[in-house]
Amino acid sequence: MSGEHWFGAGWTEVKLNAISAYSTFFTGAIGRKFDIWYVDPFAGTGSRSSEEEVGGIFEGEPFSTIEKRYPGSAARALTVDPPFHHFRFGDTKKQHIQALEELVAFYPEKDAKVIRKDANDFVRGMFGDPFWSDPNGRGKGSRALVFLDPYGLEVKWSTLEALANCQKADVWFLANLKAAVQQLSHDHAKLDDGKRRALCEYFGTDQWEAKFYSEAPSGGGLLSFMDERKKRSASKAEIADFHRNQLEGLFKYVSPPLPLAVGSVDDYFLLYCMSNNPAPAARALIAKGANWVIQKYKQASHHKSALREGVR
Numbered sequence: 001m002s003g004e005h006w007f008g009a010g011w012t013e014v015k016l017n018a019i020s021a022y023s024t025f026f027t028g029a030i031g032r033k034f035d036i037w038y039v040d041p042f043a044g045t046g047s048r049s050s051e052e053e054v055g056g057i058f059e060g061e062p063f064s065t066i067e068k069r070y071p072g073s074a075a076r077a078l079t080v081d082p083p084f085h086h087f088r089f090g091d092t093k094k095q096h097i098q099a100l101e102e103l104v105a106f107y108p109e110k111d112a113k114v115i116r117k118d119a120n121d122f123v124r125g126m127f128g129d130p131f132w133s134d135p136n137g138r139g140k141g142s143r144a145l146v147f148l149d150p151y152g153l154e155v156k157w158s159t160l161e162a163l164a165n166c167q168k169a170d171v172w173f174l175a176n177l178k179a180a181v182q183q184l185s186h187d188h189a190k191l192d193d194g195k196r197r198a199l200c201e202y203f204g205t206d207q208w209e210a211k212f213y214s215e216a217p218s219g220g221g222l223l224s225f226m227d228e229r230k231k232r233s234a235s236k237a238e239i240a241d242f243h244r245n246q247l248e249g250l251f252k253y254v255s256p257p258l259p260l261a262v263g264s265v266d267d268y269f270l271l272y273c274m275s276n277n278p279a280p281a282a283r284a285l286i287a288k289g290a291n292w293v294i295q296k297y298k299q300a301s302h303h304k305s306a307l308r309e310g311v312r
């Protein structure tokens with residue numbers, strides 16, 4: 001298979017195990033009643049390569065580095081049992097698309113398509129189509145599980161809006177809290193137009209700026225008028241809460257986050273399940289599945305094997 005994709009570590013497996021567990025719940029719960037789609041606009045190559053350190057005193061072996069390859073989200077989705085009826089995989093990278101094409105070629109019997117597009121255009125195009133967006137359209141009997149698995153802050157608010165508006169998607173969204181906090185420089189003067197725009201598109205509002213930054217008390221010196229006084233006063237937890245409140249304004253159901261720790265950072269990523277299904281009974285079922293998954297993987301996400309950072 002072409003195109004190796006080096007990324008992630010133990011926490012990546014926890015994330016993908018959680019998505020696989022919810023997929024099985026989803027297909028088992030509604031697969032006989034609805035036409036069910038798996039949609040993965042950040043699909044990568046279908047596999048993940050990782051260099052890992054093994055050995056050490058507890059394993060009774062000298063330290064060494066080994067290369068391992070794991071199934072990625074696309075390969076896992078194709079083997080979920082009971083199965084999805086349709087698959088749509090996307091990515092922007094040419095080599096990743098080629099590897100995904102090779103993967104789906106192993107499943108000629110499945111309706112699996114690979115789309116080279118920016119994930120935001122892909123999702124807004126697909127779920128903005130009347131098939132999904134019209135409550136009485138041809139997609140009335142269809143439901144989708146959408147996995148948004150970016151590296152950073154690539155998912156734009158308008159993409160989440162398209163998914164919320166269609167009311168037929170269970171969305172698993174990997175929010176990168178570390179990346180959001182990194183964009184929010186401590187010093188207000190360092191927020192340039194590019195950062196501002198990216199953060200507005202991520203949070204779905206420009207109100208974060210007034211909320212997160214406040215005047216630092218003046219030192220009162222002669223040159224104090226020259227100081228840039230605004231500093232970020234919001235903590236990481238407050239930033240996460242703000243984002244979650246925004247998500248709750250868009251989706252009727254937002255799960256508690258499954259925090260994924262990387263190295264010493266406890267809540268590097270927050271994995272959310274969200275749905276805007278108008279039927280309370282359907283939302284209760286989604287919440288049941290999501291809570292089961294989150295409980296199951298909360299412990300695993302803090303196990304030492306999950307915390308380990310990839311060597312590359």
Ligand SMILES: C[S@@+](CC[C@H](N)C(=O)[O-])C[C@H]1O[C@@H](n2cnc3c(N)ncnc32)[C@H](O)[C@@H]1O
Nearest residue numbers: 042043044072073091092093118119149150151
């Ligand atoms: C974290 S990886 C996804 C891993 C994949 N879900 C898996 O389990 O193997 C993120 C992927 O998104 C792709 N990507 C980055 N920006 C993108 C964009 N704007 N639209 C679509 N894909 C993008 C990258 O090429 C990369 O393959």
